Amino acid sequence: MQGSYDIWLVLLSIGIAVMASYIGLDMASRVNLAKRVHLRQLWLIGGTLSMGCGIWAMHFIGMLAYNLPIPVAYHIPTTLLSLLVANLVSGLTLFMASRKSLGWMKLLLTGTIMGLGIAAMHYVGMSAMQIAPTINYDLPLFSLSLIIAIIAAVAALYLAFSLRDENSPSTIWKKAGSAILMGIAIVGMHFTGMAAAVISPDSICTAAAPEYSGDVLAVIVAICSGLIVAATLLLGMLDARVARQAEKEVRMMTRELRDSEERFRTMTERVRDIFSILSPEGIVKYESPAVMDALGYEPEELIGNNMFELVHPQDNEAVQYQFERVLAGEEMIRPIEFRFRHKNGTWRILEAFARNELANPAVDGIVVHSRDITEHKQSQQTIWNLAHHDALTGLPNRSLLQDRILQAIHQAHREGHKLAVLFLDLDHFKHINDSLGHHVGDALLQVAAQRIESCLREGDTVARLGGDEFVVLLPSFQSDADVVMVADKILEELGKPFEIDGHGLHIGVSIGISQYPRDGKEPGHLMRMADAAMYHAKANGRNNAQFFTEQIDSVARERLQVENGLRLAIQQGELRLYYQPLVDLKTNVVVGMEALIRWEHPERGLLSPGSFVEIAEDTGLISIIGEWILGEACHQAKQWNDQGFALQVAINLSVRQFDSGNLHQTIVHALRQSGLPARQLKLEITESTMISNIEETSQLLERLRSLGIQIAIDDFGTGYSSLSYLKRFPIDTLKIDQSFVRDIGVDTDDEAIVTAIIAVAHSLKMGLVAEGIETERQLDFLRGLGCDIGQGYYFSKPLPPDAFTEFMKNRT
Ligand SMILES: Nc1nc2c(ncn2[C@@H]2O[C@@H]3COP(=O)(O)O[C@H]4[C@@H](O)[C@H](n5cnc6c(=O)[nH]c(N)nc65)O[C@@H]4COP(=O)(O)O[C@H]3[C@H]2O)c(=O)[nH]1
Structure with missing residues (x-):
């Protein structure tokens, strides 16, 4: 029996097949992309139902599209069975398509099962037709339908698997194309299967009466399944749209997050x-x-x-x-x-x-x-250290010391205890430094610093103020005995010999001690008091310690007064030069004079140098005073020259003037200003000046001597210079100190010394001046030994210029 196809139903079945295929592809993606398990399950079930129903509807409508000349009825349970098979196949497809991996073997096997499943659905559906005799099948076409079903299933599975991860707008078209192909393949299988059916020409409908008209059934099935398919599609599209929107937002947020993270990372990493x-x-x-x-x-x-x-x-x-x-x-x-x-x-x-x-x-x-x-x-610490420490010894410097004393005062005030400041001045350091060089001096200071430190406890401070001056701060002590103990330890340590650069050196230390609150209440005051006590210790024979006392205070005050007064005296012209004649002992002729300074103090009268020269030296004022003396003496000598008294003027030079660095210039300036010939100027230096900084001093004296200036050694015999220096230095005259002259006729030892000095001077071809001659006896003794020149009260006391002029006039 031959049937005919209703073309509209065929087209409808193709449409439904394509839609079902599309749903299959779409659902595979959706199941795969769903993040939560229950969503996956929901999409899997929903997708299975709609795809299964879609495929089944395609198949059933395809069957209805085939019009037989006899009425056809369908066995409902069998028809439902075919629907079940369709859903099982769909479920399997979606399940396999949403697996993590799908190898070729698995693909082929599953595809084959699915293909056979689809075929099973078809043939089960066919078997629902209630006609007799039963339908036979043409084997080649039947086999072809199976092959088409398997190929379609493998292709569908492959496409569903490979497109599932894609979720771009173009995927829709890819899916649509694939769905059309798949739909045609499924329909092809269906109609091949239909073509394979051999229906006997004498077939009749076995149902009592057809339960439903085929057309009505087709429309109902088509509408129902179409609705399911369409609803699923709509849902899928809506979901896709929402998903795309959400994805867009997520992408934007991700980008913003990435940007801000990038900014944060750049900021924190770089x-x-x-x-x-x-x-x-x-x-x-x-x-x-x-x-x-x-x-x-x-x-x-x-x-x-x-x-x-x-x-x-x-x-x-x-x-x-x-x-x-x-x-x-x-x-x-x-x-x-x-x-x-x-x-x-x-x-x-x-x-x-x-x-x-x-x-x-x-x-x-x-x-x-x-x-x-x-x-x-x-x-910062290094800078602070440099600013607050002495570079040579590494000890705190004056500024840090003052701060420490201040802190200690505050603490002592709060806690009601006493503190002590010990001012230390190394004895004979200058001599060592000058005679052995700065490198020995520096090393000596470093070792001395260590020794002082070794005498102290933690919390005590030792600072170096510069030169050979150190200060020790004992921030707390109970009784004076504690301080004495520390001072004694320092005296003992510094009294031990020093071994420096191959030299065995002996120094000592003079220590002055002041204490808070008794002697002062602020750092500067305490330091001054300790300094004054230290001077007292020095005057007391050195290498001892002295507490500050009221008596020392008055001496210190006196010194301060003199210092301040001397500054004013320079400005206000209170300084005077007196002149003491130097007499040739053979001819009794005045050959020169020594310029001696005096201070015409407005309240205390005429002061002799003993009361202020040392202070002037200590404070450095001697440099200005010395400059004035040179200018004044040269000027006065030139005046006497002009009056017909061509005399040589002797001027005392302090060791500090040698340190100033401009002595040569000052002398040359004085000579040029006054016009006094250089040979009429004699410079008197002491032995200690001579041996301080031997090299520089001898060079300077050499330069001065080359100008014609004469050099005399003052107070000869009282210092500790070696006789060998006499050869090394450019010396013209030795001045025998008055302490030896004074005892001529009294002390034979002194007489012997004078005799020896005169012999040395003669043998070295140096001139001789004996100072302090007061008596005829002294004069005779000296004259008898061949001393050249004499100076002393015997001839004249030092005189002011006018008196000296008178003196000269009277002599001639
Ligand atoms: N008892 C006694 N004394 C006599 C006799 N003849 C001279 N004199 C004193 O002996 C000192 C000699 O000076 P000097 O040894 O250079 O010792 C000087 C000198 O070292 C220093 N001096 C004086 N004038 C100056 C100066 O202009 N510059 C520097 N740097 N020091 C000076 O002061 C020291 C003392 O000077 P003056 O008091 O002027 O004391 C002077 C003088 O007045 C005498 O027969 N009997």
Whole structure:
């Protein structure tokens, strides 16, 4: 029996096949893309039903499209069975398409099962036709329908699997194309199967009466399944749209997040500052990479650890306190500094700011921004040390000492105890420094500093003020005996010989002690009092310690008064030069005079040099005074020259004038200004001046002598110079000190010394001046030994210029 096809129903079945295929592809994606398990299950069930119903509807409508000349009825349970098969096949397709992987073997096997399943649905559906005799099948076409079904199933599965991950707008078209292909293949299988059916020409409908008209059934099935398919499609499209929208938003947010993360990372990675996020308990939640460079830790090593465990124990409480304040919502105005353990075990100094970001869900912690300031601190410390310490000995300098004394005074005041300041001046240091050179002097000071330190306890301070002056601060003591004990220890230590650069050196120390609150209440005052006591110790024979007393105070005050008065005296012209004649002992002719300074004090009258020259030397005022003396003496000598008294003027030079560096210039200036010939100028220096800085002094004297100026050694015999110096220095005259002359006729020892000095001078072809001649006997003795020139009260006391002029006039 031959049937005919209703073309509209055929087209409808093709349409439904294509839609069902599309649903299959779409559902595979949806199942795969669903993130949650229950969503996957929902899409799987929904997809199975709509795809199964779609395929089944295509098949059933395809069957209805075939019009037989006899009425056809369908056995409902069998028809429903075919529907079940269609759904099982769909379920299997979607399940397999949503698997993680699908190898070729699995694909072929599953595809074959599915193909056979679709065929089974078809042939089960066919068997629902209630006609007799039963339908036979043409084997080749039947086989072809199976092959088409399998190929279509494999292709469908492959496409569903490969397109499932794609979710771009173009995927819709890919899916649509694939769905058309698949739909045609399924329809092809169906109609091949239909073509394989051989219906006997005498077939009749076995049903009593057809339960439903084929057309009505087709429309109902088509509408129902179409609705299911369309609803599923709509749902899928809607879902896709929502998903695309959501995805777009997620993409935008992701981009923004990525950008901001990038910005944050750039900020935290490229800067040397460390950013940390801590929990309220101090547990590290985030650490920026800079922590590696600064503190040696990988960020991961710190995350999860308590930050406070790495803070220096001494700083921990302060850091915790600050952290608690931030936790309480306080804002930090100034950064906190603390030591933090580097991975290598050393301590680094960090400066940190913390901000409470607990309320910010994106941070949810305390943000700490810290910076390693160790180097900065160290250089600050170095600068501070340089500014507050003596470069040679490394001891605190004057400025730091004053600060320490001040602190100690505050503490002593609070706690009601006493403190002591010991002023130390090394004895004979200058001599060693000048004679053996600065390098020996420096080394001596360094060793002396160490020895002083070794006598002190922790908390005491020893400072170097410069030169050979040291100050010891004892911030607390009970009785004077404690201070005496320290002073004695220092005296003992510095009294031991020093072995420096191959020289065995002996020095001592003079110590002056002042104490708070008895002697003064502020650092400068205490230092001055200790200094005054130290002078007293020096005057007391050196190498001893003296407490400050009222009597010392008056001496110190006196010195201060003289110093201040002397400054005024220079400005107000109170200084005078007196002249004492020098007489040729053979001819009794005045050949020269010695210029001797006097201070015409407005209240105290005429003061002799003994009361102010030493102070002028100590304070450095001697440089200005010495310059004035040179100018004045040369000027006066030139005047006498002009009056016909061509005399040589002798001027005393202080050792400090040699230190000034401009002595040569000053002398030349005085000679040029006055017009006095250089040969009429004689410079008197003491033995100690001569041996201080031997090289420089001898060179300077040599230069002066080359101008025609004469050099005399004053007070010869009282110093400790070696006779060998006499040969090394350019000396014209030796002046025998008056202490030897005074005892001529009294002390034979002194007479012997005078005799020896005269013999030495003669043998070295030097001139001789004996000073302090007061008696005829002294004069005779000296004259008898061949002494050239004499000076003393016997001839004249030092005279002011006018009197000296008179004296000269009277002599001629
Ligand atoms: N008892 C006694 N004394 C006599 C006799 N003949 C001279 N004299 C004193 O002996 C001192 C000699 O001076 P000098 O040894 O250079 O010792 C000087 C000198 O070292 C220093 N001096 C004086 N004038 C100057 C000066 O212009 N510059 C410097 N740098 N020092 C000076 O002061 C010292 C003392 O000077 P004057 O008091 O002027 O004391 C002078 C003088 O007045 C005498 O027969 N009997």
